[in-house]
Amino acid sequence: MLSRFAIRATSTASRSPLLLSAPRSFASAVPESQNEAVTARTIDSKVESSVRRVLSIFDRVGDSDYIGEPMSITQHSVQTAHAAAKGGEDVEAQLSCLLHDVGHLLGQEAGNPMGMDGCGTEDHETVGAEFLGHLGFSDTVSYLARHHVNAKRYLCAREPNYYDQLTEASKITLKHQGGPMSEEECLEVEKDPRWPLVLRMRTYDEAGKDPEMEPKQPHEYIEDMKANLRQSLEAQEAGGEKMYPVSEFASTYVLSSEQLEAWDRDGYLIVKDALPKETVTNLDRMANDIAYLPKSDKNNDFPHPWLVHDEKSKIDGSLNICRVENFCKSNEEWGDICFGVVKDLVSQAYREEAVLFKDKLNYKGPGGGNFLCHQDATAYATEDLASRHISVMVAVDAATKENGPLQITAGRHKEGIIKNEHGVVAPEIEAEMDFIEVLTEPGDLVLFDSFLPHRSDANMSNGWRRLAYLTFNMKSEGDLHERYYDKKIEVMRSGDAGSISINKDFGGDVV
Numbered sequence: 001m002l003s004r005f006a007i008r009a010t011s012t013a014s015r016s017p018l019l020l021s022a023p024r025s026f027a028s029a030v031p032e033s034q035n036e037a038v039t040a041r042t043i044d045s046k047v048e049s050s051v052r053r054v055l056s057i058f059d060r061v062g063d064s065d066y067i068g069e070p071m072s073i074t075q076h077s078v079q080t081a082h083a084a085a086k087g088g089e090d091v092e093a094q095l096s097c098l099l100h101d102v103g104h105l106l107g108q109e110a111g112n113p114m115g116m117d118g119c120g121t122e123d124h125e126t127v128g129a130e131f132l133g134h135l136g137f138s139d140t141v142s143y144l145a146r147h148h149v150n151a152k153r154y155l156c157a158r159e160p161n162y163y164d165q166l167t168e169a170s171k172i173t174l175k176h177q178g179g180p181m182s183e184e185e186c187l188e189v190e191k192d193p194r195w196p197l198v199l200r201m202r203t204y205d206e207a208g209k210d211p212e213m214e215p216k217q218p219h220e221y222i223e224d225m226k227a228n229l230r231q232s233l234e235a236q237e238a239g240g241e242k243m244y245p246v247s248e249f250a251s252t253y254v255l256s257s258e259q260l261e262a263w264d265r266d267g268y269l270i271v272k273d274a275l276p277k278e279t280v281t282n283l284d285r286m287a288n289d290i291a292y293l294p295k296s297d298k299n300n301d302f303p304h305p306w307l308v309h310d311e312k313s314k315i316d317g318s319l320n321i322c323r324v325e326n327f328c329k330s331n332e333e334w335g336d337i338c339f340g341v342v343k344d345l346v347s348q349a350y351r352e353e354a355v356l357f358k359d360k361l362n363y364k365g366p367g368g369g370n371f372l373c374h375q376d377a378t379a380y381a382t383e384d385l386a387s388r389h390i391s392v393m394v395a396v397d398a399a400t401k402e403n404g405p406l407q408i409t410a411g412r413h414k415e416g417i418i419k420n421e422h423g424v425v426a427p428e429i430e431a432e433m434d435f436i437e438v439l440t441e442p443g444d445l446v447l448f449d450s451f452l453p454h455r456s457d458a459n460m461s462n463g464w465r466r467l468a469y470l471t472f473n474m475k476s477e478g479d480l481h482e483r484y485y486d487k488k489i490e491v492m493r494s495g496d497a498g499s500i501s502i503n504k505d506f507g508g509d510v511v
Helices: 004-009 032-061 073-086 091-099 102-109 124-135 139-158 168-176 183-189 195-207 218-237 257-266 277-291 332-350 481-494
Strands: 069-072 268-271 307-312 319-325 354-364 371-374 389-395 406-408 445-449 454-456 465-474
Touching: 032 073, 032 102, 032 124, 032 218, 069 073, 073 091, 073 102, 073 195, 073 218, 091 139, 091 195, 091 218, 102 124, 102 257, 124 139, 124 257, 139 168, 139 183, 139 195, 257 268, 257 332, 277 319, 277 332, 277 354, 307 481, 332 354, 332 389, 332 445, 332 465, 354 481, 406 445
Parallel strands: none
Antiparallel strands: 268 445, 307 319, 319 354, 354 465, 371 454, 389 445, 389 465, 406 454
16 A cells, blocks of 8 residues: 555556646746736636635534524524615625624634623624635625624614613623714714615614524525625726735635634644645545655665655554655645645745745554654754744644644744753653644644644554645745755765654654
8 A cells, every 4th residue: 555565566657747846836837918817717716715715614613603692603694694685785785794793703713712701703893804805805895894893883872772672692792892882983984975884784683683594504695705706806906905905825715813813822723624625535646646756765865856754663563654755846736735725824824925945744654653742943943944934734634543643732832942852852841731632634734833842643543644744934034945955865864863854753663
């Protein structure tokens, strides 16, 4: 199967063809005369990824309770959109109603604690409006999401009996949202010609709270979302200004401010549904393709860019592949993932453009070795190899309790280099750490900081556990990919390397 013996017996002709250079960006791969077509395809791709992102949020966390009301957020959102349709509003207003509470879902998606006395995400209207704008939705959609809370505050100020009509949950959130507007605030919002629509939207918001109504799904609005996104993105491409411009680092997947807050706090972030389904379906084959790459020769010469490592199984002593490195620039499919969505995610986490530093795929077969507790920073956070790195784990197989999943210590990335020997964290310090097992499904992505202590146990299951780790540094610190692998090969030739790592953190028996 993935045994190195089996791999060597397979003919070279059966392997997938390899590129000889890094994948070019889409725009640079076509003549200048085709720029219009390239822009159209880029917009189409952004539209598809933004719709997929929205639906994924509703699918995963939309069934959660709607801030103390006897219904789900998805039910409330769809009912609010239907109320707008019955009120004669246009499609843009209906979409605004559908998406107005997405900020609540974003807080839950990121795993952040509930705010407002347990009634939802703090400032959910701002969180949602910014997110919708960054996805590419029109300014009107963002504006209405941003001000639907202000409508409640306004009506409580202008209509003395309005407060008494609020549900108990809505009264609780009002306290956290600034209470009734002041006269000055009322006069200010009344200047905007869109304000009457905001107030109408509030009536639809209140109408969308019927737990007995037949539940419907946001998927019925797919074509409306696509049309709004396309029109808005085309306008921005033509030079139009936007309240929340689409980020240049988020063409494939937009991280919300809630996710970025969790990332900054914890030093890791699990990202679900970032890869298209067809890519997830191909991951198994893609990992097998990489496993067929030839090793360096017996003299430890390196005639090709990639590095391939074997180990002996702790169960039966069989020889298995355990790692392949430096392949993303020579494999088109892995390059698409690495230089597409993964680079986008890391650039957003850095808040500046990222560049690939190193890339590897770990094959942990039955009996595959463990990794001792370590920080990646001890291996490559040096003056000549950048100051901080972010790795993204791409799950090829499900990571379970039995097959040696990644284990991390949330928040300890802020402590700098921790006491260690050859990169392995001192046992007395490791004993005090609280580890979280990162259990993932194929296609899940996990970002983690190079200063975050982590480890994994041996694979004691009967199946394989394959995880790719794609590591980046800030582009402002230089493109260091080639320099890193030059250093690694030098260390391996000298015999100072810790088995397959620069550090001595691998617990397997490398051959």
